[in-house]
Amino acid sequence: MHRSRFLILPLLSLGAADALAQAAAAPSGNAAPAELAGSLFQMLSGLAVVIALLLACLWLIRRLAAPRGSAAAIKVLGAAAVGPRERVVLVRLGEQVLVLGVAPGSVTKLHEMRPEDLPPATGGGAPPSPQRSFPAWLKQAMERRDAR
Structure with a gap:
């Protein structure tokens, strides 16, 4: 499980950097922080779905590979x-x-x-x-x- 943390950190930093770049390019006002939060939430929820799918696949493989x-x-x-x-x-x-x-x-x-x-x-x-x-x-x- 420790390896997955190292794989997730670059993805989070790339997503956060992209969201910050979009916020900097947007005209100043109250819309930029809302867009940043929305982008960050979308990225994190997508990541959570992918991790949940991976864990479900690992559980299924372990379950099917057990001798019966x-x-x-x-x-x-x-x-x-x-x-x-x-x-x-x-x-x-x-x-x-x-x-x-x-x-x-x-x-x-x-x-x-x-x-x-x-x-x-x-x-x-x-x-x-x-x-x-x-x-x-x-x-x-x-x-x-x-x-x-």
Whole structure:
């Protein structure tokens, strides 16, 4: 909201300068202050309408972009690139946690796990450890699986 103040100030100063120039060019008398006030009111009311339209559009975009229904239950917990266009993605779907392989044109379920088995950085029970990242945890989990 602070940026919009900086954008509005030049518009106000331009409108006020225009109104002052018109008042200076008008013949002296009581009509000039009334014209100045009218121009200033017209400019400010137009600005208020534009700002109200912008806020209404932002509210509408936010409202329409919110996930609904089953999409609200899906949360991406982490991802790691395993190739130039392939990724391994950790997804929470309700009470299930899925490890998915994502490539152009396909999504494959690689593994299903319990939420308790999650690494700390993605929402497990233990506090997050700064040296453990999702790719390191994925490598360790795959090594454990291959050892079985």
